[in-house]
Amino acid sequence: MINVGVIGLGTMGNTHLDVYAKRQDVKVCAISDVDPKRLSGEARAKGNIEGQAQGGFDLSSVRRYDDGIKLIRDRDVQLVDICLPTPLHLKYALAALRAGKHVLVEKPLARTARDAERLVRAADKAGTMIMPAMCMRFWPGWTWLREAVVTGRYGRVLAAHFRRVSSHPGANHPLYGDGKQCGGAILDLHIHDTDFVQWCFGMPRAVFSSGYRRHTSEVDHVMTRYDFGPDGPMVTAEGGWAMAPGFGFTMQFTVNFDQATAIFDLAAKPALSLCRDGQREPVAMPDGMGYEHEIAYLLDCIARKTPPSTVTIADGARSVRIVEAEAKSVASGRPVKVKS
Numbered sequence: 001m002i003n004v005g006v007i008g009l010g011t012m013g014n015t016h017l018d019v020y021a022k023r024q025d026v027k028v029c030a031i032s033d034v035d036p037k038r039l040s041g042e043a044r045a046k047g048n049i050e051g052q053a054q055g056g057f058d059l060s061s062v063r064r065y066d067d068g069i070k071l072i073r074d075r076d077v078q079l080v081d082i083c084l085p086t087p088l089h090l091k092y093a094l095a096a097l098r099a100g101k102h103v104l105v106e107k108p109l110a111r112t113a114r115d116a117e118r119l120v121r122a123a124d125k126a127g128t129m130i131m132p133a134m135c136m137r138f139w140p141g142w143t144w145l146r147e148a149v150v151t152g153r154y155g156r157v158l159a160a161h162f163r164r165v166s167s168h169p170g171a172n173h174p175l176y177g178d179g180k181q182c183g184g185a186i187l188d189l190h191i192h193d194t195d196f197v198q199w200c201f202g203m204p205r206a207v208f209s210s211g212y213r214r215h216t217s218e219v220d221h222v223m224t225r226y227d228f229g230p231d232g233p234m235v236t237a238e239g240g241w242a243m244a245p246g247f248g249f250t251m252q253f254t255v256n257f258d259q260a261t262a263i264f265d266l267a268a269k270p271a272l273s274l275c276r277d278g279q280r281e282p283v284a285m286p287d288g289m290g291y292e293h294e295i296a297y298l299l300d301c302i303a304r305k306t307p308p309s310t311v312t313i314a315d316g317a318r319s320v321r322i323v324e325a326e327a328k329s330v331a332s333g334r335p336v337k338v339k340s
């Protein structure tokens, strides 16, 4: 049994609590939020997409802290789950590592690439495990794609396009309404696809991005071409929350292999299909969302005393670095090299 403490009881804190509630190998022993209504359970955050933050857990017997540092000092807590606004990830993850706790930290790993590097250095010295919650590396359908890419089952990838777009969560939202806090959609939303591109194809040599601001001081809608050299695949991704209210949320990919084309569309039934030999066939996927698979994976790593390898802290930092290059490219209108 692993004892977990969750800091930040917003959309993601509640989504992770839903996952823990369904498992036998983990006990939520402490929670923390600066908002007294969220801490008491009087107010519960809702999800942005279907399936997030269902509220299916009982918090009557957990210890409650109005300060995340107090939760980190709780001797019973073995795993600290950080679901805080992005600029706070660094402070609380560093404190948790220094206190000898395992850490799950929501994406993006940190608000800036420099902060992310500080975490990588701290993790190197720590005797505990830390994993960034890059949930697309665990998402049903997306894990299938990654396997198809690395095994070459349908030949090499000629082209891949990823798309993740939504309406904006609202100007008054303390995190998503403030570009300084969230980093705009380019860091908050689009990083999922940047990270997935990195996972499938490695570090791009350069990025060439267009984008614009709409709701925050940062890029709220971006289109990026990732440069993998003249012999590499043609890879693009679009991400943003600049769609009109009522649009909702969608995530999609179209990946063109030598011998087949794979299509994922969250709104389609089935979501994943494969075109080859003149047919379009559905592809079966495991149930659930990436969150439950990602948490199951980390708990298993802790139980087996084996550091996570599906996503590492260095991967999380590299994704923030690529996104910063994309933002620079938007600002300059030119391709920007990415440090490998």
Ligand SMILES: NC(=O)c1ccc[n+]([C@@H]2O[C@H](COP(=O)([O-])OP(=O)(O)OC[C@H]3O[C@@H](n4cnc5c(N)ncnc54)[C@H](O)[C@@H]3O)[C@@H](O)[C@H]2O)c1
Pocket: 007, 008, 009, 010, 011, 012, 013, 032, 033, 034, 035, 038, 045, 066, 067, 068, 083, 084, 085, 086, 088, 106, 107, 108, 133, 135, 174, 175, 188
């Ligand atoms: N993996 C995903 O798909 C996904 C989806 C949404 C958000 N996120 C990420 O998760 C993080 C949290 O996002 P969210 O949507 O849950 O935000 P949120 O605003 O819904 O929740 C943040 C919570 O943290 C609390 N808080 C703020 N400062 C605190 C402090 N010092 N100590 C304790 N509590 C504090 C707030 O009161 C709030 O309840 C962000 O980094 C975001 O990018 C990831």
